[in-house]
Amino acid sequence: MRISRIPRRAVAAGAVLAVLLPLSACGDGDEGGSTDASGKIEGKITFQTWNLKANFKPYFEGLVDEFEKKYPGTEVHWVDQPxxxxxxxxxxxxxxxTLPDVVNVSPDLVAPLAKAGIAMDLDKAAGKYEKEYLPGAWKSHQIPGTEGTYAFPWYLNxxxxFYNKRLFKDAGLDADKPPTTYDQLFEDALELSKKSDGKVATLANAPTIEDFGRYGVPLMDKEGTGFSFNDAKGVELLTKYKKLYDAKALDGQALTATPESTGKKFLTEAVAMNPGSALDLEKFKKDAPTLYKNIGITPQISSTGKDNMxxxxxxxxxxxxxTPAAVAFAHFVTDAQHQMEFAKKVAIFPSTKGSLDDPYFTKQDGKEDTRVRVAAAKSIKTAVNYTPVLFSEQMKVELRNAVARALQGKESPKEALDNAVKNCDRLLKQS
Structure with missing residues (x-):
């Protein structure tokens, strides 16, 4: 997947797959290969990545060459899709x-493939490798209500x-003490809007499913049979966002915001806070030197004590x-050595145990981008993917529309979330 910047949310494709995959796609055992990966590693396989060729062609070509030299008799054909x-x-x-042998996926994308019998259960085929990965990363490609793990964890982010110290100072707030709790965030946001006569919003995004998760809202039952983000805590969060929206502390275009549009608003100092990664610091320095001089960096705000991953x-x-060659190659790409090599080419983090203890992720050198990388590496050890694997793009649209109705006053926060859960549960049963 494209990793030129950390996304506000991963590109969710699961719903599209659930709609387009016909029932005939379900595996029946005769069509499928074997989950026995113990045989000789040989033969031709195809490896597909997700929009990585433009920036990382030499890395992946080298990776393929290395694998083929390690296992004579293998041939890996690498394809990259936009x-x-x-x-x-x-x-x-x-x-x-015609799906390739090894495919770059996100958890929500692999879910319908697993249900259709197209994704291999790695607990059966490659369970011996589980101990090499962070527990949370290995579990990230497990499907509620389904036994098994359906992808090797690769890179994390x-x-x-980031916050604008100048805007905080102009509002009479202590720029060296940014909000660390939701209560502080909402309080500071209202003050920023008040002092600027509604010209400066603190946040540019309406709440998404991951925001409900970080707030401590239970999103789904453990069996994966229904959603629960309409509980009292979920209603409380949306009610607070409604207050921000009415006070112009939440950007007026938040209902239609994209990661690109919110990034631009922060870059032009139209909003005071925005999530990001170490990659963004270079962009600030190059494209917005005034902002860069006033940039503040603070951890994600979370009521659970765990960041989003x-x-x-x-x-x-x-x-x-x-099967032996495909499993071996997928493990090869995601092993500790190769994940570390990739991490040093772009601001991502390995999913392998021990990798985050490398000095590259722990040692400060006085640079701001290193500071961000070290802090993020520390938090990612306990971070979780708050977006439920079964929460499809259609469901995200339902929640987004419900949030919009609540913020615009067309429905109460409780009514909006109740309707969203009802519609998401209906979609879940149809998948």
């Missing part, structure tokens, strides 16, 4: 029986909140005819 239409492409290939993985096609 971000746009990635779900459609996977759906068409899965339905047509998280990041801090974005996860990418490598799925093995259950129908591959080269």
């Amino acid at each position: 971000g746009e239409g990635y779900a459609d492409k996977i759906s068409a290939d899965a339905a047509g029986g 998280t990041g801090p909140l 974005y996860v990418m993985g490598l799925m093995v096609n259950a129908r591959t005819k080269q």
Whole structure:
């Protein structure tokens, strides 16, 4: 997946797959390959990534060459698909029986493939490797209500909140003491708006499912049969956002915001806070030197004590005819050595145990980007992916529309969330 910057949320393609995958795509055992990966590692396999070729072609070509030299008799054909239409492409290939042997996926994308019998259960095929990965990362590609793990965890990402010290000072707030709790955040946001006569909003995004998760709202039952983000705590969060929206402490375009639009608003100092990663610091320094001089960095705000984590993985096609080679290659790409090499080329984090203890992620050198990387590496050890694996794009649209109705006063926060849960539960039963 594209990793030029940390996304506000991973591109959710699961719903598209659930809609487009026909029932005939379900595996029946005759079409599929074997989960026995103990045989000789040989043969031709195809490896598909998600919008990575433009920036990382030499790295992946070197990776393929290294694998083929380690295992004579293997041949890896690397293909890279653009971000746009990635779900459609996977759906068409899965339905047509042409899905590559090893595929770059996100947890929500792998869910419908697992249900259709197309994603290989790695607990059966590669369970011996589980101990090499962070427990939370390995579990990230497990599907509630389904036994098994359906992708090797690959790279992880998280990041801090950036804030504009000048805007905080102009509002009479202590720029060296940014909010660390939701109560402080909402209080400071209202003050910033008041002192600027509504010209400066603190936040540019309406709450998403991950925001409800970080606030401590129970999102779904453990069995994966229904959603629960309409409980009292969920209603409380949306009620507070409604207050921010009415006071112009939440940007007026928050209902239609994208990661790109919110990033631009922060860059032009139209909003006071925005999530980001170490990569953003270079952009601030180059494109917004005034902002860069006033940049503040603070941890994500969370009521759970755990930050949000974005996860990418490598799925093995259950129908591959080269199970030993496909499993070996997926493990090869995601092992500690190669994840570390990749992490030093871009601001992402390895999912392998012990990797985050490397001096690269622990040692300060006085640079701001290093400070962000070290802090993020520390938090990611306990971070979780708050977006439920079964929360599809259609469900995200339902929640987004419900939030919009509540913020605009068309429905009460409770009514809006009740309706969203009802509609999401309906979609869940249809998937």
